[in-house]
Amino acid sequence: METAVRAQKMLDSFARANVLASECPSRQVLQHLTSRWGVLVMAVLATGTFRFAQLRRKIDGVSERMLAQTLQQLEQDGFVLRHDHGEVPPRVDYTLTPLGEEAAGHLVGLVAWIEESMPRVKAAQAAAAPDGDADAITPSVGRSVPATA
Amino acid sequence: METAVRAQKMLDSFARANVLASECPSRQVLQHLTSRWGVLVMAVLATGTFRFAQLRRKIDGVSERMLAQTLQQLEQDGFVLRHDHGEVPPRVDYTLTPLGEEAAGHLVGLVAWIEESMPRVKAAQAAAAPDGDADAITPSVGRSVPATA
DNA sequence: GTACGTACTTACTTTTCGTAAGTAAAGGGT
DNA sequence: ACCCTTTACTTACGAAAAGTAAGTACGTAC
Numbered sequence: 001m002e003t004a005v006r007a008q009k010m011l012d013s014f015a016r017a018n019v020l021a022s023e024c025p026s027r028q029v030l031q032h033l034t035s036r037w038g039v040l041v042m043a044v045l046a047t048g049t050f051r052f053a054q055l056r057r058k059i060d061g062v063s064e065r066m067l068a069q070t071l072q073q074l075e076q077d078g079f080v081l082r083h084d085h086g087e088v089p090p091r092v093d094y095t096l097t098p099l100g101e102e103a104a105g106h107l108v109g110l111v112a113w114i115e116e117s118m119p120r121v122k123a124a125q126a127a128a129a130p131d132g133d134a135d136a137i138t139p140s141v142g143r144s145v146p147a148t149a
Numbered sequence: 150m151e152t153a154v155r156a157q158k159m160l161d162s163f164a165r166a167n168v169l170a171s172e173c174p175s176r177q178v179l180q181h182l183t184s185r186w187g188v189l190v191m192a193v194l195a196t197g198t199f200r201f202a203q204l205r206r207k208i209d210g211v212s213e214r215m216l217a218q219t220l221q222q223l224e225q226d227g228f229v230l231r232h233d234h235g236e237v238p239p240r241v242d243y244t245l246t247p248l249g250e251e252a253a254g255h256l257v258g259l260v261a262w263i264e265e266s267m268p269r270v271k272a273a274q275a276a277a278a279p280d281g282d283a284d285a286i287t288p289s290v291g292r293s294v295p296a297t298a
Numbered sequence: 299g300t301a302c303g304t305a306c307t308t309a310c311t312t313t314t315c316g317t318a319a320g321t322a323a324a325g326g327g328t
Numbered sequence: 329a330c331c332c333t334t335t336a337c338t339t340a341c342g343a344a345a346a347g348t349a350a351g352t353a354c355g356t357a358c
Contacts, residue, residue, distance in 0.1 A: 016264055016265070017263070017264040017265075017267040018264065019188075019189060019192070019260055019263065019264065020189065020192075020193070020207060020208060020209055021209050022209040022210030023209075025267065025271070026263050026264055026267050026270075029263055029267070029270055030188065030259075030260065030263055031185060033259070033263070034183035034184075034185075034188055034259075035183075036180060036183075039168075039179065039183055040168065040169065043168070043169075044169070058169060059169060060169055060170050060171040060172075061171030075277065076273075076274055076277045076278065077270055077273060077274060078269070078270055078272070078273020078274065078276070078277065079273075097273075099266065099269055099270070099273065102262065102266070103259075103262065103263075103266075106255065106258050106259040106262055107259065109255050109258070110179075110182070110183075110252075110255040110256065110259065111168055111179065113251065113252065113255055114166070114168065114175050114178055114179055114182070114252075115165055115166040115167065115168065115175055116165070116166075117248065117251070117252075118165075118166040118174065118175050118178070120227070120248055121175075121178055121226055121227055121248070122174070123227070124225075124226060124227020124228075124246075124248065125225060125226060125227065127227070128224065128225045128227065129225070
């Protein structure tokens with residue numbers, strides 16, 4: 001192994017993670033937590049322990065494939081604990097680890113903010129989309145719009 | 150307009166948004182904010198105003214296509230303000246709206262937590278994958294990791 | 299004995315994403 | 329004079345991800 005490579009690894013160990021760097025592993029973790037279903041799984045698990053099918057029913061629209069995949073990612077990152085009772089028919093339940101609870105705290109905070117801020121977001125969306133009221137707000141500065149939108 | 154339809158609209162206006170419901174518009178907003186590049190764009194814009202190319206350089210790995218798309222989504226939701234100076238060559242800068250700043254607060258909180266928690270996440274990942282190259286991980290605290298009792 | 303529930307996995311299809319190139323106009327270099 | 333670069337995008341196309349449907353190995357209820 002080259003010296004420069006090893007030196008880089010040492011730096012990696014001590015330097016703080018930076019999600020803006022594409023090769024930083026923290027970005028993958030961010031992606032797992034903020035993935036389409038990851039956020040929702042974490043938010044639900046923040047309220048207790050659940051079985052696979054229970055999560056599937058709670059999270060409207062998630063497929064079995066995606067739920068399984070999401071749970072595996074979260075488990076590998078140490079956010080979720082999978083407890084297989086080893087019975088037949090299968091019985092497995094999922095809980096947050098202490099690390100997962102910390103992460104979930106931020107995620108439920110975000111989700112809660114979105115849910116309570118939706119009226120304001122809707123207002124902004126309505127102002128941005130000239131659908132219905134023709135004489136909307138500032139047409140802003142001439143933003144060229146191609147004929148074939 | 151039918152009575153049932155009007156009643157539904159009243160409910161829509163007063164009921165709180167719920168991201169667990171697949172048809173709830175809040176889920177799309179959540180997706181925009183937590184999309185792969187959405188989080189990073191919001192986090193960067195939380196530190197000031199930037200031009201398109203500046204954002205592109207700051208956010209390592211983002212393509213022009215995705216940056217443009219992400220910014221458009223965030224603009225439509227009312228989180229980002231696009232200011233086109235109407236000059237040639239083009240000059241456009243992006244800032245957070247007050248609404249966007251609130252959202253960004255939660256996102257930078259999450260990002261900061263991930264960055265400072267990476268050592269623990271790495272330890273968990275190492276414990277989960279006994280076959281991986283432990284070379285990439287340096288246990289920040291030189292201590293054996295319990296098998297997640 | 300037929301149907302259903304559990305926790306997944308495996309093929310196949312659709313949607314999304316990333317890469318590369320194109321666009322209009324100004325400015326710098328040779 | 330002419331080419332090249334910069335800016336903020338858009339468009340086409342191949343690659344990767346996500347969604348859909350079906351299969352698996354049982355056990356229970358009807």
